[in-house]
Amino acid sequence: MNPTLEIFSQGEEIVTGQTVDTNAAWLSQQSVACGFTVTRHTAVGDKLADLIELLKSISQRADCCICTGGLGPTSDDLTAEAVAIAFNLPLEFDAIAYEQISHFFARRNRAMPESNRKQAMLPQGAERINNDWGTAPGFSLVAGRCWFVFLPGVPTEMMNLFHESILPKLSTRFLLQPGQLVSIKTFGLGESVIQERINLIEIPTEVELGFRAGTDEVQTKLLFPFAYPKTEMTALVTRLAEPLGDYVFAIDGLGEATGDLVFEIDKLMRDRKLTLAIVETASHGLLASKCVSYEWLLNASYEQSTARLGQNITTGDDINYLITTAKAMASNLQKNSGADFILVQLYSGDAETLHDKNQSIIIYNVLLNKDNCYQTSHSINGPIKRKQNQAALLTLDLLRRYLQNKSIN
């Protein structure tokens, strides 16, 4: 049995819905990955009585509780006070915490407001958690059956403190036996096609198979029990990935962390110091925006429709002419931009086809490098947002396949 853990968030901005509680989701993911069973999230505002009641209940039902928020200097930051009352642990002045808070202001050449003194008052017996990223120290203590951790609500501070100070302590305090999750990430195959392709591969009963289908990728997920032999794990994953072929763009959980399609392209482009220039049409600027702030994208241009490219392209369309045009544009752009790779995306169909969810467009992608030119075409259906997104990803996938030495098709 895994130890149980609850997440508790304090703040009027969460309870009133002005802030979405992304901290709770992030902390839950981390805790599950460590080997906890997360049983509950609770968020309350700045009512002292609510906080006290909640802390008392949690102390009786959970093995661990991570609390965020309510550690600030203002009068609606009540967490320490609520802990003091709930567990009868009067607040005490922590001289080291006070010094750290003073330093925080001194380093920024700012006078420390008197109200920040409050942040140095910790419940009796609490262990201070030093915070190098903000003014408020966190703290931890045991109450009832539960080990409580109190962290600031600012996401960057919370994440840094969790990694630096909490993670190392969790494994000494709890017997954690996390399952090992491996995700095979594919783009271009639907969940049902994947299921068919891996249908005949035998999966041991202690390994859980699942799927997660998003708009940008489908993940085939395998949850292995704690201490499952690494070689058997790798062998099974390899067997499952094989029939999925070139559609696999990353495998997560066997070593190096992976990301989405663009993340994988970014790794390869940076490693090899390559550059890219693009022209997009159907994807409406979305292709460039998926690469925002990657240094390897030298330039990008978007034209609303193929017909507006200044070429004499008619709706309908002459496909050979479209491809010839795309190649000529790529070649032109190669000269002007000096980029290592050029991607050009054109499509056949007019604005009406693009907007009509019952009609399909066909996109034509050309990838040009110093020596060769590759091309793909894909039919895309559905509402305009889906068409735009699929077009952006299918064009990028041509580059990904080239970089990963996969077949281009």
Place this chain on the structure above:
Amino acid sequence: MNPTLEIFSQGEEIVTGQTVDTNAAWLSQQSVACGFTVTRHTAVGDKLADLIELLKSISQRADCCICTGGLGPTSDDLTAEAVAIAFNLPLEFDAIAYEQISHFFARRNRAMPESNRKQAMLPQGAERINNDWGTAPGFSLVAGRCWFVFLPGVPTEMMNLFHESILPKLSTRFLLQPGQLVSIKTFGLGESVIQERINLIEIPTEVELGFRAGTDEVQTKLLFPFAYPKTEMTALVTRLAEPLGDYVFAIDGLGEATGDLVFEIDKLMRDRKLTLAIVETASHGLLASKCVSYEWLLNASYEQSTARLGQNITTGDDINYLITTAKAMASNLQKNSGADFILVQLYSGDAETLHDKNQSIIIYNVLLNKDNCYQTSHSINGPIKRKQNQAALLTLDLLRRYLQNKSIN
């Protein structure tokens, strides 16, 4: 005293952090706007005992509770069963619900799986909430002091049912006296400057003044009590907006709904059937991506640095030459694109300046229409992400000011 309301979300995907609970934030915003005080959010997974205990507690402490999730056909959808046990209201077959579910499948030419029959079982005495957007009907009932509403967890279904079925009932069941929130939205002035500018304006004690500073805008917020006279409200808002001048791009809460800077530009561009073409540099494609899928953006191009534009621009820089270049590019683009407006953004500084958080860049914006050319320049400091975002917004703000007939400066 406002009636109190809690949000309750069911689902392992929320408790394990795979899904961020955006439903809770959305429902809280709606409920606060209606006149409720939202006191708590709770999320639990698929443990029946947890669900039962939680429903019982809420029935004793809240006036209203909106629950999402757990209404699906599978064995981990336990909400109705938990309600039945918690409040001793055995599940009963609802023939109309069953018919609706059958119709849902029939309309899609799909056979109804036997498991969906479960969704037609409602707790005794519950009022069915018809769901035209999915298979699961919602339901409502009174238990203890609390009116419970149970909705599906799929966001679009949940939102549609809330607007169609729940909102009208809330005002008949509860005495709601919502405050009236007005937000003056500005771009380009910091919070402290705003405070200084409105410092001397007297605000009645019953009106709450607050600020919300984001990266893309600062909101000066006024919360007026229920039934505060409209004319006095408008007069006070006008007095506060006046010293903020042209930096105000929208005022929310006095009539027509408003959005962010791009939303406001979109309204004006669509109303007047205008089109735009852009060239951006420092904003790295972010400008185009803020306008993704707006039809009025005819084309967009991004160049990583001013130096790469093919012009002979040196770092340093000759400002007059930069502006002359921007104007020439705009004029060129006007001929080629045929767009009503051209926006060109250049900046002085090299890649190092852009990336160094301790150095500033200066961006130069040119707006060209049929008759005139307008220009602005701004110094931008901070980390690269901030520089990119500010550059995108400052360039767009030049267009916004023109469209709203504000002074260009």
